[in-house]
Amino acid sequence: MKLSLGPVLFYWTREKLLNFYAEMLEQPLDVIYLGETVCSKRRAFGLDEWLGLARDLRGSTTAELVISGLALVEAASELSSLRRLCDNGELLVEANDMGAVQFLSERKLPFVAGPALNVYNGHALAELIDCGMQRWVPPVECSGALIQDSLEQLDRLGVARPELELFAYGHLPLAYSARCFTARAENRPKDDCQFCCQNYPEGIPLLSQEGEALFTINGIQTMSAKVNNLLADYPQLQQVGADLLRLSPRAEGMAEVVQAYHAVRQGSLPPLAVEGCNGYWHGRPGMLGAEEAGLC
Amino acid sequence: MQLVCPAGSLPALKAAVRQGADAIYVGFRDDTNARHFAGLNLDEKQLQTGLELIRKEGRKLYVAVNTYAQPGGWQRWQRAVDHAAELGVNALIAADPGVLAYACKHHPDLNLHLSVQGSATNAAALSLYQQRYNIRRAVLPRVLSLAQVRQVAEKSTVPLEVFAFGSLCIMAEGRCHLSSYLTGESPNLCGVCSPAKAVRWQEDADGLSSRLNGVLIDRYAKDEPAGYPTLCKGRFMVNGQRFHALEEPTSLNTLDLIPQLAAIGIKAVKIEGRQRSPAYVEQVTRVWRAALDAYARAPQSFSVQPQWRSALATLSEGSQTTLGAYHRSWQ
Numbered sequence: 248m249k250l251s252l253g254p255v256l257f258y259w260t261r262e263k264l265l266n267f268y269a270e271m272l273e274q275p276l277d278v279i280y281l282g283e284t285v286c287s288k289r290r291a292f293g294l295d296e297w298l299g300l301a302r303d304l305r306g307s308t309t310a311e312l313v314i315s316g317l318a319l320v321e322a323a324s325e326l327s328s329l330r331r332l333c334d335n336g337e338l339l340v341e342a343n344d345m346g347a348v349q350f351l352s353e354r355k356l357p358f359v360a361g362p363a364l365n366v367y368n369g370h371a372l373a374e375l376i377d378c379g380m381q382r383w384v385p386p387v388e389c390s391g392a393l394i395q396d397s398l399e400q401l402d403r404l405g406v407a408r409p410e411l412e413l414f415a416y417g418h419l420p421l422a423y424s425a426r427c428f429t430a431r432a433e434n435r436p437k438d439d440c441q442f443c444c445q446n447y448p449e450g451i452p453l454l455s456q457e458g459e460a461l462f463t464i465n466g467i468q469t470m471s472a473k474v475n476n477l478l479a480d481y482p483q484l485q486q487v488g489a490d491l492l493r494l495s496p497r498a499e500g501m502a503e504v505v506q507a508y509h510a511v512r513q514g515s516l517p518p519l520a521v522e523g524c525n526g527y528w529h530g531r532p533g534m535l536g537a538e539e540a541g542l543c
Numbered sequence: 544m545q546l547v548c549p550a551g552s553l554p555a556l557k558a559a560v561r562q563g564a565d566a567i568y569v570g571f572r573d574d575t576n577a578r579h580f581a582g583l584n585l586d587e588k589q590l591q592t593g594l595e596l597i598r599k600e601g602r603k604l605y606v607a608v609n610t611y612a613q614p615g616g617w618q619r620w621q622r623a624v625d626h627a628a629e630l631g632v633n634a635l636i637a638a639d640p641g642v643l644a645y646a647c648k649h650h651p652d653l654n655l656h657l658s659v660q661g662s663a664t665n666a667a668a669l670s671l672y673q674q675r676y677n678i679r680r681a682v683l684p685r686v687l688s689l690a691q692v693r694q695v696a697e698k699s700t701v702p703l704e705v706f707a708f709g710s711l712c713i714m715a716e717g718r719c720h721l722s723s724y725l726t727g728e729s730p731n732l733c734g735v736c737s738p739a740k741a742v743r744w745q746e747d748a749d750g751l752s753s754r755l756n757g758v759l760i761d762r763y764a765k766d767e768p769a770g771y772p773t774l775c776k777g778r779f780m781v782n783g784q785r786f787h788a789l790e791e792p793t794s795l796n797t798l799d800l801i802p803q804l805a806a807i808g809i810k811a812v813k814i815e816g817r818q819r820s821p822a823y824v825e826q827v828t829r830v831w832r833a834a835l836d837a838y839a840r841a842p843q844s845f846s847v848q849p850q851w852r853s854a855l856a857t858l859s860e861g862s863q864t865t866l867g868a869y870h871r872s873w874q
Binding site: 318319320321322323325326329330344345346347348349350352363365366367368369370371372373374375378386387388393396397399400419421422423424425426427428431432436437438451452453454455456457458459461462464469471526527530531532533534 | 611612613614615617638639640641642644645660661662663664665666667668670671672674675685686687688691694698713714715717718719720721723724725726727729731732756758759760761762777778779780781782784785788789790868871872873874
């Protein structure tokens with residue numbers, strides 16, 4: 248089983264980003280996704296900087312480096328940036344919008360289908376494979392059973408399976424909007440956001456009026472409040488045929504997360520239960536943990 | 544611009560026809576469409592009756608098969624596409640690349656419209672669906688500003704339909720899993736958002752609480768009007784403040800934008816609300832027909848009549864309307 252580090256979904260300062268990747272270089276990661284997937288206004292680190300970082304990292308890691316594209320592509324300027332990203336000429340691209348799929352397919356370039364693409368069954372998989380998809384990261388709401396059924400459906404269509412990468416760890420990216428909820432929470436207009444999301448390295452918790460943590464506000468993205476963690480489900484992830492497990496960066500403690508997954512893939516027994524949630528994997532509401540879902 | 548109106552029942556379909564809808568969109572009675580609500584949508588006999596009326600009146604019928612097919616139920620989506628083709632509908636509205644590919648291959652004469660659930664917000668995404676599936680129209684998600692709609696229209700040869708009136712999805716359609724995170728059921732896979740079966744109302748001394756799968760969505764004081772607990776429109780706590788952190792209960796209303804949308808070359812405007820009553824469909828269709836006709840008669844002197852505005856306000860969530868993402872300041 249390979250371990251991948253997903254793109255950083257939060258807006259971190261340049262210094263924090265560089266420190267983070269320096270730390271991650273020491274970790275047993277097989278794939279590292281770079282790039283901005285949430286908001287085109289987060290320019291502290293632009294495409295050229297990401298590509299520069301990739302070149303620097305390449306000297307010190309054997310991990311495959313992939314550049315991830317924006318998920319919600321609205322303005323013409325965002326579309327031309329996305330075209331440039333697809334034309335980067337060096338790195339494999341993770342497409343998070345069908346616009347990127349179109350650019351990559353026109354160029355006959357292979358790509359990773361990111362979790363923001365709606366691919367939910369074998370027929371859709373076959374379509375994306377025909378466009379050049381070589382690795383599939385299913386939408387985060389997919390259950391293990393749906394993923395397995397999709398791959399078996401693909402087998403029946405006589406199409407070779409893509410690599411399967413599961414979103415195993417991190418706050419789940421759940422929704423994208425034109426509206427910036429971080430700016431809204433700070434009473435700022437989006438066009439004058441002053442990059443306030445940079446003040447929240449792991450987003451802003453959104454709670455119910457009873458204090459129950461529901462979501463995490465991250466600019467135009469809404470994430471789960473709970474951290475999804477499939478480590479306890481490791482044997483099932485293998486059974487379904489996962490080739491890679493994606494660990495989505497958090498502001499603190501990522502090295503420990505990588506180590507915990509690494510230990511299990513090297514043969515340590517997976518924990519019986521973990522904190523956080525894994526409801527989606529079990530076909531239940533995403534917010535539930537195995538215990539609440541009645542599985543322990 | 545064509546007026547496309549919703550019908551979740553035969554009486555709603557008749558009301559839309561009566562009030563001058565150019566096209567009426569419906570769904571079958573299962574999870575193949577994004578309004579899979581109990582008791583909603585047309586059965587076989589109602590569809591036939593509706594279709595006869597639509598043909599007689601020279602209108603168009605669109606069928607939405609716009610959820611993402613679950614692999615285990617693929618036959619249902621396949622049958623829905625076949626059935627729409629057999630009925631001879633004027634367009635099939637779909638989002639799933641697998642469903643679109645099937646429809647394009649097996650029913651080449653069936654007009655395909657890309658559903659808003661397809662989440663295509665830019666010209667490159669539209670090209671993909673156009674080149675691969677020969678879509679004849681696309682419905683744009685409610686996330687674009689007017690300037691962005693114009694950019695897409697300039698760059699794309701796909702005829703465009705935009706939302707004109709109704710409930711406001713604040714997330715890009717097809718890109719929202721909030722409902723499944725709380726309830727296990729999502730628009731993409733199950734055709735529902737904040738499903739009614741997960742809703743609980745609780746009255747106590749302080750007022751009324753609305754819950755979704757046990758999660759408190761909002762709490763209303765005794766004299767406060769309460770709305771359906773669509774989870775993105777609840778009041779939550781962020782940074783110690785209690786407010787509508789995502790969006791207020793409000794409806795999209797774009798009467799004011801008719802001249803701009805027409806100038807951009809938008810082909811059709813869509814009224815949301817297959818889940819709404821026939822009376823709702825009747826009134827909204829009447830106002831929008833009047834407005835579009837007034838614009839067509841005298842584009843230069845078009846102005847929104849106060850009675851149109853007040854009629855729509857009474858039908859809106861929380862009696863409020865907004866230009867939504869079309870207006871940059873909303874974002």
